[in-house]
Amino acid sequence: MTQDMVHRTQGDGEVAMAGQTTRGRPVYRPWTDICETENGVVIAVDMPGVGTDDVDITLEKRVLTIRGRRQARQPEGYRLAYAEYREGDYERVFSLSDEIDEAGIKAAVVSGVLMLELPKVEPAKPKRIEVKAA
Amino acid sequence: MLLYPTSAFARDPFFRDPFAALRRLHDEIDRGFAPLTTGSAPGHAPAGFPAVNMWQGEHSIALTAELPGFKAEDIDISVKDDTLTISGQRSSPEVGEKAVWHLRERPFGRFARSIGLPFRVDAEKVNARFVNGVLEIELSRPEEDRPRRIEVKSA
Numbered sequence: 001m002t003q004d005m006v007h008r009t010q011g012d013g014e015v016a017m018a019g020q021t022t023r024g025r026p027v028y029r030p031w032t033d034i035c036e037t038e039n040g041v042v043i044a045v046d047m048p049g050v051g052t053d054d055v056d057i058t059l060e061k062r063v064l065t066i067r068g069r070r071q072a073r074q075p076e077g078y079r080l081a082y083a084e085y086r087e088g089d090y091e092r093v094f095s096l097s098d099e100i101d102e103a104g105i106k107a108a109v110v111s112g113v114l115m116l117e118l119p120k121v122e123p124a125k126p127k128r129i130e131v132k133a134a
Numbered sequence: 135m136l137l138y139p140t141s142a143f144a145r146d147p148f149f150r151d152p153f154a155a156l157r158r159l160h161d162e163i164d165r166g167f168a169p170l171t172t173g174s175a176p177g178h179a180p181a182g183f184p185a186v187n188m189w190q191g192e193h194s195i196a197l198t199a200e201l202p203g204f205k206a207e208d209i210d211i212s213v214k215d216d217t218l219t220i221s222g223q224r225s226s227p228e229v230g231e232k233a234v235w236h237l238r239e240r241p242f243g244r245f246a247r248s249i250g251l252p253f254r255v256d257a258e259k260v261n262a263r264f265v266n267g268v269l270e271i272e273l274s275r276p277e278e279d280r281p282r283r284i285e286v287k288s289a
Contacts, residue, residue: 031239033235033237034236034237035229035234035235035236037229041236042227048200048202048268049200049266049267073270075191075198075270077191078189079189080187080189081189081190081195082186084185085200109266111202111203112200112268113202113203113267
């Protein structure tokens with residue numbers, strides 16, 4: 001079930017430029033860890049510069065989309081002299097399997113990392129159907 | 135994607151380029167460990183870890199670095215003359231024995247990066263903040279090193 005639990009639906013490009021962005025800044029496909037335990041799946045997404053209020057998570061037809069909007073930060077009284085990274089937004093899409101309990105998904109942002117907990121649904125009990133004699 | 139300052143002074147042979155030291159960033163000593171240095175930050179040319187941006191103020195300089203998932207207490211900053219060293223570690227997430235990794239892209243491990251600054255800084259006047267996984271360091275030039283304005287008297 002490994003790849004079926006949660007798998008990526010996005011291409012492998014480093015920058016996910018899905019169409020023209022209206023904010024005029026890059027949209028990154030953030031580095032992600034996905035780990036499955038007995039009880040569920042944990043997803044950790046690196047989104048430096050993103051706080052709790054800057055994350056938008058949508059779930060539609062088992063497609064989980066996460067977006068992080070980074071607040072532009074410029075130290076006051078300073079101008080940029082040298083840059084190795086550029087601030088941008090983050091976006092990544094995952095598709096969930098039927099085993100995930102959609103209602104029980106929890107999310108938190110800690111130190112620029114989005115942590116998602118996706119619990120598994122209780123295993124369905126096999127139903128025995130009796131065949132009655134005519 | 136290196137944004138070099140286009141200084142008007144650079145064209146003047148009599149004026150020492152004040153930003154030459156910024157370019158020394160390229161010659162910085164990188165001692166990053168393998169797990170943290172494999173792969174570059176999204177969309178950037180490979181540099182040391184972490185990627186840093188440098189900001190210039192009047193008598194000070196500010197550095198910002200992306201360190202998501204680090205704890206403030208796990209980051210060490212030291213300053214000696216015109217060299218800033220940032221080091222730290224991000225530990226591997228703890229999971230149970232039965233856990234299965236489906237995707238592991240986030241780097242973890244130890245890193246250390248030394249960065250040459252454009253001037254000597256006052257080690258007593260260093261401010262650092264860590265907000266949403268972004269480290270901000272503000273360093274000031276010592277009072278005695280600052281350029282002095284000399285008045286020209288008319289005869």
